[in-house]
Amino acid sequence: MAIILRTRNLTKVYRGKKSVSSVNMTIRQGEIYGFLGPNGAGKTTVMKMITNLVKPTEGEIEFFGENMTSRSYEMLKRMGSIIEYPVFYDRLTARENLLLHGEYMGYYNQQAIADVMELMKISGVDKKPVKEFSLGMKQRLGIARAVMTKPELLILDEPINGLDPVGIKELRELFQMLSREYGMTLLISSHILGEIEQIADTIGVIREGVLLEEVAMESIRSRNPEYIELVTSSVSKAVYVLEEKTAPVQF
Secondary structure (H helix, E strand, O other): OOEEEEEEEEEEEEOOEEEEEEEOOEEEOOOEEEEEOOOOOOHHHHHHHHOOOOOOOEEEEEEOOEEOOOOOHHHHOOEEEEOOOOOOOOOOEHHHHHHHHHHHHOOOOHHHHHHHHHHOOOHHHOOOEHHHOOHHHHHHHHHHHHHOOOOOEEEEEOOOOOOOHHHHHHHHHHHHHHHHOOOOEEEEEEOEHHHHHHHOOEEEEEEOOEEEEEEEHHHHHHHOOOOOOOOOOOHHHHHHHHHHHOOOOEO
16 A cells, blocks of 8 residues: 655654654555544644644654645645634635635535535535534534545644534544545544544554554454453452443543
8 A cells, every 4th residue: 555644753842841742654545544642642633734733842743745835835735734723714605615615625515515525524505604604514514525626645634623522423424434445644643542543444543742652443353352261259340330430441
């Protein structure tokens, strides 16, 4: 599988302190790369450097075999992204925001806008200004804007924020479809292990700006059992603790 994105010793220093330190990532074409780590670990900073929003202090970013620079405008057209919270023209509708984005990108496909609104289930609110959208609806619109130009690399920073369980499930299925059916490569960050492990082909674990491990999900599944055997003196109490006191694993 071809390598679409590679970073070499990617480092960012703010006010004398390293927020990202010598990160070496390898993302292959068509895969879903889960970027996992706690809040403040450096995930967003890495994504900002990849999308040219922040200049690295040290290191290189290679996209399709070419080094990225501050003038790599054509390369950036091949990416779609949501970094942190999506921002819109609040007085405009979803369609009007997408039309403007198409103008910025030099992408004038009206049918693509209709298709992506239908895909993200925002076609029924076309007359409502974005300022009246819920956080979840704004997140859907942000993803619609990121995928409407059919980018080869889609970068999503904590995309499930603000969504209910049904919305999270729908996005999970959407990401898998974009990867499997459209051949799109996805870089998705999260601090929730349970969500990432359900969709990722490869996981990169980052903590305090350091990439601790980069491993294929197949390798993780092969070395870890799918169940845990418990021995308890009280089955009823154990069931209560498992059902009421446990929570999804987070970093």
